[in-house]
Amino acid sequence: MKWSQTHLYTLKEAPSDAEIPSHKLLVRAGLVKKIGPGLYTYGNLALRALRKFENIIREELDSRGCTEVLMPMVQPRELWEETNRWSEMGAGLLKFKNRNDHWFCLGATHEEVITDYARSDIKSYRDLPKNLYQIQTKYRDEVRPRFGLMRGREFIMKDAYSFDVDQAGALKAYESMYQAYKNIFTRLGVDFRIVKADAGNIGGSQTHEFQLLAEAGEDHLLVSDQTDFAANIEICPAIDPEPPAQLNVQAQPVEKFATPGLKTITDLSKKFSISEKELVKTLFFSANEGLDSKDKSLKAFAVLLRGSDEVNPVKLKNLLGMVNPPLMLTEEEVREVSGASPGSCGPVGLKIPVYVDHGVASLKNFICGANEDGFHLKNVNMGRDFQATKIADLRMARAGDKCPESNGRLKSFRGIEVGHVFYLGTKYSQKMNAQYLTKEGQLTPIEMGCYGIGVSRTIQACIEQNHDADGIVWPAPIAPFDVHVCLLDTGDRRALELIQQLGAQLKAQCYEMFVDDREERPGVKFKDADLLGFPVRVVLGKKGLDNNELEVVERRGKAVHKVKAEQLSAQVISVLQKLRQGFA
Ligand code: ATP
Ligand code: MG
Numbered sequence: 001m002k003w004s005q006t007h008l009y010t011l012k013e014a015p016s017d018a019e020i021p022s023h024k025l026l027v028r029a030g031l032v033k034k035i036g037p038g039l040y041t042y043g044n045l046a047l048r049a050l051r052k053f054e055n056i057i058r059e060e061l062d063s064r065g066c067t068e069v070l071m072p073m074v075q076p077r078e079l080w081e082e083t084n085r086w087s088e089m090g091a092g093l094l095k096f097k098n099r100n101d102h103w104f105c106l107g108a109t110h111e112e113v114i115t116d117y118a119r120s121d122i123k124s125y126r127d128l129p130k131n132l133y134q135i136q137t138k139y140r141d142e143v144r145p146r147f148g149l150m151r152g153r154e155f156i157m158k159d160a161y162s163f164d165v166d167q168a169g170a171l172k173a174y175e176s177m178y179q180a181y182k183n184i185f186t187r188l189g190v191d192f193r194i195v196k197a198d199a200g201n202i203g204g205s206q207t208h209e210f211q212l213l214a215e216a217g218e219d220h221l222l223v224s225d226q227t228d229f230a231a232n233i234e235i236c237p238a239i240d241p242e243p244p245a246q247l248n249v250q251a252q253p254v255e256k257f258a259t260p261g262l263k264t265i266t267d268l269s270k271k272f273s274i275s276e277k278e279l280v281k282t283l284f285f286s287a288n289e290g291l292d293s294k295d296k297s298l299k300a301f302a303v304l305l306r307g308s309d310e311v312n313p314v315k316l317k318n319l320l321g322m323v324n325p326p327l328m329l330t331e332e333e334v335r336e337v338s339g340a341s342p343g344s345c346g347p348v349g350l351k352i353p354v355y356v357d358h359g360v361a362s363l364k365n366f367i368c369g370a371n372e373d374g375f376h377l378k379n380v381n382m383g384r385d386f387q388a389t390k391i392a393d394l395r396m397a398r399a400g401d402k403c404p405e406s407n408g409r410l411k412s413f414r415g416i417e418v419g420h421v422f423y424l425g426t427k428y429s430q431k432m433n434a435q436y437l438t439k440e441g442q443l444t445p446i447e448m449g450c451y452g453i454g455v456s457r458t459i460q461a462c463i464e465q466n467h468d469a470d471g472i473v474w475p476a477p478i479a480p481f482d483v484h485v486c487l488l489d490t491g492d493r494r495a496l497e498l499i500q501q502l503g504a505q506l507k508a509q510c511y512e513m514f515v516d517d518r519e520e521r522p523g524v525k526f527k528d529a530d531l532l533g534f535p536v537r538v539v540l541g542k543k544g545l546d547n548n549e550l551e552v553v554e555r556r557g558k559a560v561h562k563v564k565a566e567q568l569s570a571q572v573i574s575v576l577q578k579l580r581q582g583f584a
Contacts, residue, residue: 001481003516006044010528020216022464023148025472029531038145038153042456045532048480049459050156054135056187056477057158057453060180066131066160071113073137077103079112083431088323094141106139111428111450114161119434122446125165128436131173133160135455147216149460150416156455163446165436167425170447174206174423177451181210181419184453189475189582190465193415195221196231198314199422206423210453211415212461219415222397226408231397234314237404238397240359249364252379254348260374263343265307268367268376279307280360280368280380282345284334285316285326300329300337301353301389302345304360304368309395319355319392338371345369346377353389356382361391416461417454424448466556472533473556476579481514482506483572484534486525488541490517495540498565502538505569511576530555536575538568554579 014024015034026032031046042050058068077095080086086093086105094106107113114132122128135158145153162173178194185192190212197209209232211221220233231237262268269276287299301320303311313325320326331342337352338345346368347354360366365379382388399412426445429435435443459478466473474480483506487495503513514534516525522541529537539551545565552561552571563571 001512001514003514003518008043008045010531018148020147020150020464021467022216022460023150025463025467025531026148026460029472029533032149038142038151040149040152040154045480046459049474049478050455052478052480053188053455053458054158057135057184057455060184060187061131061133061160064131064176064180066133066180068134069117069132070134070136071107071110071117073107073139074104075107075110075113077105079116079432080105083112083428085112090324092140092142094139107136108138108140109157109450109452110134110136110159111161111424111448112432115428115432115434115448118161118163118446119429119432122163122434122436124437125439128163128165128446129169129173130163131160131177132163133158133451147460149456150218150464152456155457158453158455160451162449162451163434164449165438165444165447167447170423170425170449171206174421174449177421177449178208181421181451181453185210185212185418188458188462188477190462192418193221193223193230193413195223195415196235197420198232198234198318205425208421209415209417210419210421211413212418212458212465213413214416214461214464215414216464217414217416219417221413221415222399222401222410223413224403224406224408225411226403226406229403229405229408231404233396233398234312235318236397236410238309238312238358238393238395239402239404241400241402241409243362251381251384252365254380254385255378256370256372256375257378258374259344259376262376263341269307272367274367276307278363278366280346280363280366281305281307282338282347282369283311284329284337284342284345285313286329286333287320287322287326289323298329298333298336300333301326301355302337302347302350303394304347304354304356304388305395306357306359306363309357309359312394312396315392315394316355319390319394338369340369340371340373343369344373344375345371346380347382347386348377348380350386354386355394356388356391357394358391359395361388416457416464418458418461419451419453421451422449424450467533470527471531474533474535476535476576476582479534480532481534482511482536482576483513484529484532484537485513485515486522486529486537486539486541487515487517488522488525488539490519492540492542492545494545494565498540498568502569502572505573509573509576511573535579536572538572 008030010030011028014028018024032040138157139154164170192212195209197207199207222236223230265276265279283303317325334342367378370377401410429445434446438444463472506513535555537553544550548564549562
């Protein structure tokens with residue numbers, strides 16, 4: 001392809017809303033163009049990277065017996081009512097009416113549609129197992145679309161769904177998809193981790209996320225330094241490396257003391273020279289589902305943590321069996337349930353459930369708020385001064401905590417979630433009556449799993465992990481083109497001939513060539529070649545051609561190979577093959 005014929009415009013400056021390197025590079029390299037929040041046009045280069053990645057996915061899934069289909073983007077309300085997700089999904093689901101006054105939504109995910117598809121055809125155990133997938137545009141009305149394709153409103157997803165006769169079958173399908181995903185991301189040549197994760201509101205129990213490691217990642221991962229234990233912080237068990245000794249100290253009488261103006265744990269810790277670990281903070285949440293329209297009376301509860309710990313809302317959600325993580329109470333609501341403002345609250349005298357983190361359960365004679373503005377209590381003891389509704393693991397785990405599966409310690413990483421596998425069980429098939437007849441003639445709900453890959457997000461995540469100060473450094477398997485020719489003198493017949501020969505040789509090996517044939521200065525062409533980041537650059541200029549010494553430059557590491565014109569194709573192909581092997 002020739003630059004002069006394509007639609008490609010690079011930019012010197014990134015737009016002001018681009019915060020992370022990959023977003024800046026995506027826009028500067030002309031890969032995408034924003035038309036509204038979370039909405040992008042993919043240029044030809046982005047589309048090529050997407051198609052290459054999609055084909056890697058197809059190869060891995062098809063070879064495991066999965067079947068590709070394509071479902072509608074516009075979906076009738078009735079299907080979503082069957083699973084109750086028309087309301088449960090909240091505002092993320094974009095809903096609208098058509099001319100006949102019928103409600104529809106844009107597909108945010110396709111469990112309902114696929115289950116409907118399966119139930120209409122799958123009648124007997126002989127029809128199972130099945131694994132159907134599609135690569136399609138999704139729409140989620142994300143609250144804060146950001147970071148370009150990382151969190152778009154419209155984005156491309158590969159979603160697959162497995163159907164099996166029983167749990168053993170479904171777990172086998174899960175294992176197979178897990179392996180397929182492992183292959184897919186290994187083939188990309190990216191640094192990724194597979195972590196245990198929360199099932200979110202898709203439901204189900206067993207679930208793993210595939211996370212590309214990158215500083216700009218939104219997800220926080222904790223990984224063992226001894227075993228292959230790895231978890232999203234959302235669900236990672238928090239285990240103190242040195243659990244506090246159960247001190248056999250005598251419970252002292254409770255004392256109230258004045259703490260005017262001391263509102264935070266840090267204020268208290270500084271003023272009284274007590275470590276934050278020894279202080280107790282009380283947080284207030286609502287157990288009402290945001291979507292719950294029937295019952296609006298406030299169902300407040302309190303959570304006690306050590307002052308140095310952070311609460312983990314996903315652990316609260318799972319403890320209370322909620323659909324979404326609970327929201328914190330407003331200042332007025334806190335006053336309503338405790339009688340004081342948030343900085344002066346504690347568990348003593350509360351009339352609402354009190355959930356206590358393990359870290360607090362081991363404390364004796366501790367300090368907490370008195371439920372009276374400007375006052376705290378000292379020598380508070382659980383059991384004597386207040387009752388715990390439940391003691392549980394409620395804090396965020398952190399680097400340095402003990403690994404839940406070994407004597408190792410946890411290390412912390414940032415990640416970008418690019419894939420997710422779920423075992424669903426019969427959550428959808430039961431609600432939607434997707435049943436089959438067993439060998440014994442019994443009607444039984446189909447066992448399901450669902451498996452997503454953020455296709456457009458992955459493309460950007462690859463750039464986030466593979467770039468340098470000059471631009472993108474594409475992983476070879478998804479590079480939009482393999483070779484970038486900088487044609488410095490567009491009228492030089494020798495160069496045009498070489499390009500023809502090189503193009504033919506590359507085509508024979510299934511490599512693709514991009515020629516910068518614009519009337520631009522060499523400096524501009526080199527800068528753009530670095531920015532676009534295709535794996536190999538060939539420089540064809542008058543000096544090199546006169547001296548019969550041409551340059552083949554590897555984008556990653558910038559190694560320069562000097563070759564004679566006769567060896568050009570062979571040299572380029574040998575570098576490309578080396579790169580391809582690196583990713584095999
Ligand atoms: P997240 O926690 O990032 O919102 P999710 O858990 O909602 O993701 P799934 O419903 O499992 O995501 O979707 C499957 C995959 O689709 C995710 O692993 C992710 O790679 C991708 N994805 C989800 N939401 C977006 C989005 N708004 N923009 C781009 N990709 C997305
Ligand atoms: Mg999401």
